[in-house]
Amino acid sequence: MKLLPPPNPNTTSFHYHGGGAANNINQLDHHCCPVKKNKVMPLLQHFFSSPSILPCKKNTNKNQNFIIKWAPRMDSITTIIARPTSDAAADLLLLRHHYRKNQRLAAQKEKLIVIMGATGAGKTKLSIELAKRFNGEIINSDKMQVYKGLDITTNKAPINERGNINHHLLGDFDPELGELTRSDFRRLTWSKVKEIESRNKVPFLVGGSTSFVHASLTDRFNPATNVFDRSNSSNSVSSELRYDCCFLWVDVSFNVLCEYLRKRVDEMMDSGMVEELAEYYASGSLSRHPGLRNAIGVPEFYDYFNSKGYDSVDEGTLYEDAVNDIKDNTCRLAKRQIEKILRLKTAGGWGLQRLDATSSFRKVLTSYENEKEDWREIWTRQVVEPSFKTVKKFLEEE
Numbered sequence: 001m002k003l004l005p006p007p008n009p010n011t012t013s014f015h016y017h018g019g020g021a022a023n024n025i026n027q028l029d030h031h032c033c034p035v036k037k038n039k040v041m042p043l044l045q046h047f048f049s050s051p052s053i054l055p056c057k058k059n060t061n062k063n064q065n066f067i068i069k070w071a072p073r074m075d076s077i078t079t080i081i082a083r084p085t086s087d088a089a090a091d092l093l094l095l096r097h098h099y100r101k102n103q104r105l106a107a108q109k110e111k112l113i114v115i116m117g118a119t120g121a122g123k124t125k126l127s128i129e130l131a132k133r134f135n136g137e138i139i140n141s142d143k144m145q146v147y148k149g150l151d152i153t154t155n156k157a158p159i160n161e162r163g164n165i166n167h168h169l170l171g172d173f174d175p176e177l178g179e180l181t182r183s184d185f186r187r188l189t190w191s192k193v194k195e196i197e198s199r200n201k202v203p204f205l206v207g208g209s210t211s212f213v214h215a216s217l218t219d220r221f222n223p224a225t226n227v228f229d230r231s232n233s234s235n236s237v238s239s240e241l242r243y244d245c246c247f248l249w250v251d252v253s254f255n256v257l258c259e260y261l262r263k264r265v266d267e268m269m270d271s272g273m274v275e276e277l278a279e280y281y282a283s284g285s286l287s288r289h290p291g292l293r294n295a296i297g298v299p300e301f302y303d304y305f306n307s308k309g310y311d312s313v314d315e316g317t318l319y320e321d322a323v324n325d326i327k328d329n330t331c332r333l334a335k336r337q338i339e340k341i342l343r344l345k346t347a348g349g350w351g352l353q354r355l356d357a358t359s360s361f362r363k364v365l366t367s368y369e370n371e372k373e374d375w376r377e378i379w380t381r382q383v384v385e386p387s388f389k390t391v392k393k394f395l396e397e398e
């Protein structure tokens with residue numbers, strides 16, 4: 001007869017070989033072999049070091065079968081049995097193992113890798129590299145990228161750059177159905193993490209909306225408060241998290257990042273951003289998209305698309321103004337994002353590991369097309385490899 005662990009920590013009965021499922025004490029009783037109480041009790045006390053183990057009253061006078069009931073606070077297991085005679089010690093070891101495992105499982109939170117950083121810092125690239133190495137799936141936490149549409153404007157990773165990694169909450173929501181709230185996002189992240197775990201994959205939460213990240217990770221979330229509201233210093237950041245998190249923060253020194261972001265806006269224009277926005281305005285989506293219409297690029301081009309065609313309007317100037325505003329607002333966004341991340345780290349004590357990607361960004365900005373490999377080598381050395389080590393260690397920890 002061999003004891004097996006309960007199928008899940010909340011189970012109330014034990015299964016064991018030879019006797020089928022035991023659904024109540026009597027059944028267990030029936031299948032138990034005799035055991036000497038005075039032999040087992042000291043062992044039990046030694047192994048479990050717990051005063052809460054109580055012999056089942058029903059059996060104490062018989063001095064034979066030994067059934068142990070956990071005290072109510074040890075709520076994961078209600079009844080176990082110990083095997084007698086010479087195998088008692090081995091069985092008790094097994095019991096202790098299962099007991100501890102169940103306790104761990106009951107207390108254990110899901111592991112989650114969280115990749116944060118300002119817009120443009122390279123979170124997407126890093127997340128795909130790590131997800132490939134660790135059998136991961138990615139949950140997007142950029143509040144604009146959750147919506148369908150404006151793929152260039154919101155910088156969604158194109159499908160051919162997603163490395164065959166499953167992405168969730170990325171372009172999934174119809175922007176006409178309303179604005180996704182922090183509470184919605186918290187709920188969705190929870191179910192996505194469970195879903196990914198159930199496939200035995202590693203969940204990664206990746207994105208720049210600090211308010212979404214905070215809402216989904218914090219243990220106690222109050223939708224009525226905004227912990228990043230600078231006018232209300234009493235809104236504290238909780239250090240209690242509902243997942244077991246490994247935080248990676250890809251950081252780039254602000255001036256270097258801003259120079260890069262300005263260049264990136266020009267590249268986005270070249271790759272069709274203005275055409276995408278023209279279509280967006282022409283379709284009348286603006287009034288129907290409470291969330292997506294705030295994406296940087298949409299309001300900045302308002303004057304351009306609404307004045308086009310008027311004689312007195314210098315289209316070229318309006319276009320230039322819009323592009324400059326996008327560049328300024330993108331840099332402002334990056335600055336705010338970095339401030340918020342720092343707040344999580346300092347006020348919330350979140351253990352963010354900072355990965356400094358500045359050198360590789362400097363290289364990108366100063367090198368020519370044929371030198372592209374150089375920045376990749378720096379990026380790998382300074383960002384990917386340390387992240388890889390951190391995640392590996394984190395996943396190996398019990």
Ligand code: ATP
Binds near residue numbers: 142144209333337
């Ligand atoms: P806030 O409370 O300021 O909205 P947050 O942490 O909830 O901050 P952020 O991700 O910092 O959200 O987004 C703030 C604003 O930045 C958005 O409302 C939007 O204007 C712009 N923004 C954010 N991400 C994108 C994106 N991918 N594309 C375009 N604009 C974006």
